[in-house]
Every structure is written in C-alpha cells, then in structure tokens.
Amino acid sequence: MKKRLLFVDDDPNVLNGLRRSLHRMRDEWEMEFVDGATNALAELEKQPYDAIISDMRMPGMDGADLLEQVKQRYPDTVRMILSGQSSRGAVFRSIAPAHQFLAKPCDPQELGNRLRQAFVMRDLLSNQSVKTVVSRMRSLPSLPTLYEEVMAELRRQEPSFQTIAHIISKDVGMATKILQLANSAFMGTSGRVSSLLQALTLIGLDNVRTLVLSVNVFSQFDGNAHVAAHLPGMWDHSIAVSKLAQQIASAENCGKALLEECFTAGLLHDLGKVLLMAELPREALGAYSAKSAMSAEIERGRLGCTHAEVGAYLISIWGLPLPLVHAVAYHHHPGETGEANFSPLVAVHVADAIVSESDPSPLNHDAALDLEYLKRLGLSERESVWRALYKNEMSKGVSATH
Numbered sequence: 001m002k003k004r005l006l007f008v009d010d011d012p013n014v015l016n017g018l019r020r021s022l023h024r025m026r027d028e029w030e031m032e033f034v035d036g037a038t039n040a041l042a043e044l045e046k047q048p049y050d051a052i053i054s055d056m057r058m059p060g061m062d063g064a065d066l067l068e069q070v071k072q073r074y075p076d077t078v079r080m081i082l083s084g085q086s087s088r089g090a091v092f093r094s095i096a097p098a099h100q101f102l103a104k105p106c107d108p109q110e111l112g113n114r115l116r117q118a119f120v121m122r123d124l125l126s127n128q129s130v131k132t133v134v135s136r137m138r139s140l141p142s143l144p145t146l147y148e149e150v151m152a153e154l155r156r157q158e159p160s161f162q163t164i165a166h167i168i169s170k171d172v173g174m175a176t177k178i179l180q181l182a183n184s185a186f187m188g189t190s191g192r193v194s195s196l197l198q199a200l201t202l203i204g205l206d207n208v209r210t211l212v213l214s215v216n217v218f219s220q221f222d223g224n225a226h227v228a229a230h231l232p233g234m235w236d237h238s239i240a241v242s243k244l245a246q247q248i249a250s251a252e253n254c255g256k257a258l259l260e261e262c263f264t265a266g267l268l269h270d271l272g273k274v275l276l277m278a279e280l281p282r283e284a285l286g287a288y289s290a291k292s293a294m295s296a297e298i299e300r301g302r303l304g305c306t307h308a309e310v311g312a313y314l315i316s317i318w319g320l321p322l323p324l325v326h327a328v329a330y331h332h333h334p335g336e337t338g339e340a341n342f343s344p345l346v347a348v349h350v351a352d353a354i355v356s357e358s359d360p361s362p363l364n365h366d367a368a369l370d371l372e373y374l375k376r377l378g379l380s381e382r383e384s385v386w387r388a389l390y391k392n393e394m395s396k397g398v399s400a401t402h
Contacts, residue, residue: 003119004047007033007082008040008054008066014104021108028112037061041069049077051115053102056083056094067097075135078118078317082106091184092210096138100319101184114319121316121325127304133279134314140173140271141221141278143235144228150174150218154209164208165200172238172271174218175264178203180318181211192321195260224281230288230363234273237355237364242266244351245344247389252342252382265327265344266351272311272328273363276303288363296332308332332366335373346377354390 009015015033022031032049034040036058044052052070056063067079081094084104094101100114125131142150150167153159168174175196182199183192193199200208212218221228245266249259276284280303287302299306312329327344330337334349353369374380 002030003050004030006049006052010036010058037066051078053080053082064093071097075132099317118317121313125309125313130305139177139219142171142173144220146171147220183319194264194321227277227281233361240355241351245347248347248386262344262347265324265348269331269348272307
C-alpha cells in the first residue's frame with residue numbers, strides 16, 4: 001500500500017517545485033501539497049497521513065506550531081520540518097514537535113531514504129499504544145547522577161567539552177538525543193553521524209548548553225521508584241556491551257568510523273527497555289520482573305511488542321543512521337537480516353550475548369548467541385577470541401576492586 005505524504009508551505013512556487021521534483025515518487029507515495037497550516041489541519045481531518053513535511057516560517061501558524069498540533073492529534077504521523085530557515089531560534093523551536101529537520105533544497109533521494117527507514121520500523125511495531133507513546137517522545141530519561149553531572153558542567157563558566165562528551169557517552173538517553181540533533185540538516189551534516197564525539201563537535205558547545213539548559217532536551221528520570229531501581233543496572237549493561245562491541249570491532253581490524261559506530265550501537269541497543277520502563281512502567285515492570293530470563297516471545301506476549309522494535313522505531317523516526325537502527329532492531333535475531341558482512345549488528349549481538357551470560361539481572365539476561373548466523377558469516381571461529389576480550393576486561397575490573 002502506498003504511503004500518504006502531506007507537504008505544507010505558504011509559497012505556491014515552493015509547492016509546485018516540490019511537486020515537480022517528487023513526481024517520479026508517485027508510484028511509491030500518494031502526495032498532497034497544501035498552502036499553509038490551516039489547510040493542512042483541515043486535510044488531516046479528512047484522512048490519515050503517514051508523514052507531514054512542513055515549512056518552518058509561515059504566516060499565522062508556523063511549522064513548529066503546526067507539528068505540535070499534529071503531535072497531539074495524530075501522533076502516529078512522522079513529522080518533519082523542511083525549511084530554508086536555519087536560525088538557531090527556529091530550529092530550537094522545532095526540536096520538540098519535529099522528528100527530523102531537513103534543509104531546502106531537499107534531495108528527493110535523501111527525503112525518500114529517511115521516510116522509508118521510518119516507515120519500515122514503524123510497520124514492525126504492532127502495538128498501537130506503544131507506537132503512540134514513542135511518536136510523542138521528546139527525550140529519553142537519563143540517570144539522575146549523570147544528568148546532574150552534565151548540568152553542573154554546562155553551568156560552569158568554561159565547561160569542558162571532553163568532560164561533557166565523557167558523561168554523555170555513559171548515558172543512553174542523552175546520547176540518543178544528541179545523535180538525533182546531529183543528524184538534522186541544520187547542523188550542516190553531510191551523511192549520517194554515528195559517533196558521539198563527532199555529533200557533539202557538529203552541534204558545538206554553545207548550542208549544547210542552550211539545548212540542555214534552555215530548551216530542556218534532556219530529562220532526569222523522576223518517575224516510578226521501582227523502575228528507578230532497575231536503571232543503574234540497565235546502564236551498566238549497555239556500557240559493558242558498547243565497550244565490548246568496540247573491542248570486537250577492533251579485533252576484526254575495523255576502521256575508526258566503524259569502531260565508533262559499534263560503540264554507539266552497543267550503548268543504544270536496549271534503549272527500548274528504557275523507553276518502556278519510563279513511559280509504561282506498570283506494563284514494563286510486569287514483563288521485566290520475571291524470575292527467569294526474558295525473551296522476545298515473553299515480551300511480545302505481555303507488551304505486544306519487543307524492546308528491540310520500540311528502540312529501533314524511535315531512532316528511525318529520529319533520523320539516526322541505518323546501521324544503528326539495524327543493530328538495535330535485530331540485536332537478538334541477526335539472522336533475520338540480509339547482512340552478510342561484519343557490521344555493528346554483529347558486534348552488538350555478540351557483545352550482548354557474552355555480557356548477558358554473566359549478568360545476574362533477569363532484565364539483562366535475555367540474549368543468546370546465534371551460532372548459525374556467525375557460521376554463515378564465516379566468523380564462528382572468532383568466538384573464543386571475542387570471549388577472551390570480555391574475560392580480560394572482567395579481570396581488570398576485579399583487580400581494580402582489590
């Protein structure tokens with residue numbers, strides 16, 4: 001079935017230009033082009049749309065206000081700003097209601113790639129209530145201690161860029177939001193950004209400070225106390241997986257960019273659990289407080305979806321790079337993909353399985369190594385090498401405590 005897209009701009013010439021440039025996409029999309037926010041809302045009342053792509057600066061109701069209304073009324077709709085206005089104020093206003101921010105003139109192929117990625121992951125998620133929660137997310141909650149650390153550093157007269165990068169590299173919520181912002185076109189990004197250090201460099205310290213202290217793109221978890229008790233263990237697990245995934249990539253002689261990508265994918269692989277625990281605590285606690293190890297089948301039976309699907313959907317509509325989306329979506333079942341070479345998915349799957357074996361928490365003890373997949377890739381003989389990496393890392397940790 002064709003996806004329905006709604007394009008909104010107050011300039012008829014811009015709409016005509018979009019209509020011409022996207023004409024070859026008509027076999028894939030049903031597209032409507034409307035003049036202004038009022039007409040856009042009227043069109044949305046008539047029939048549902050899979051995505052809305054709006055200009056920012058329009059008379060009366062601008063793009064940010066329009067997408068805020070769409071967010072509340074039609075949360076399943078993917079929301080994008082497509083604008084030639086890239087001032088900091090305009091962009092900061094669009095952060096909360098928009099999933100992505102693209103610059104004019106927009107490459108039709110880039111727009112198509114971003115929309116396809118979002119739609120594929122959205123269609124995987126069958127639980128309607130969870131889909132609505134994810135689509136309305138503004139940020140992921142951060143550990144209170146790490147949140148306070150980064151806030152304190154940013155309030156200093158001369159905050160340290162290295163210190164901020166180090167803190168964010170330990171926090172699933174802050175890392176995901178920084179990557180979302182860095183992958184927006186207003187940062188001048190050419191290509192997709194997977195490295196946290198590169199993301200922070202692109203955004204710049206002044207922008208980070210404004211975003212965090214004024215726009216409040218980060219949030220401290222202050223919800224259910226029973227949920228809060230699980231968070232430190234979840235963060236520790238994610239950090240352990242990210243480090244091991246990077247070490248595995250290094251052992252396979254991967255380049256620097258892939259090493260960074262594996263680290264980031266490992267940090268984000270369980271972010272779906274974080275989202276479910278924060279937004280649906282009763283349901284998540286019921287699923288994750290089982291005495292035995294979790295599995296995708298148990299999750300689906302109790303929640304109607306898996307944490308992998310939830311996490312992948314969020315970062316896909318936020319525009320993060322496809323290798324990260326794949327690693328999050330399939331880290332428990334890599335054999336379901338067509339990937340045939342070493343990738344962040346391989347590194348994260350192996351790291352998660354190895355780390356989970358020694359994790360005492362049922363919440364984290366939910367992964368098993370897919371030996372058939374490794375054999376298919378010709379990597380099964382590397383398992384002992386990868387296990388030795390983690391064993392050495394654990395030995396260092398034990399030595400440090402004595």
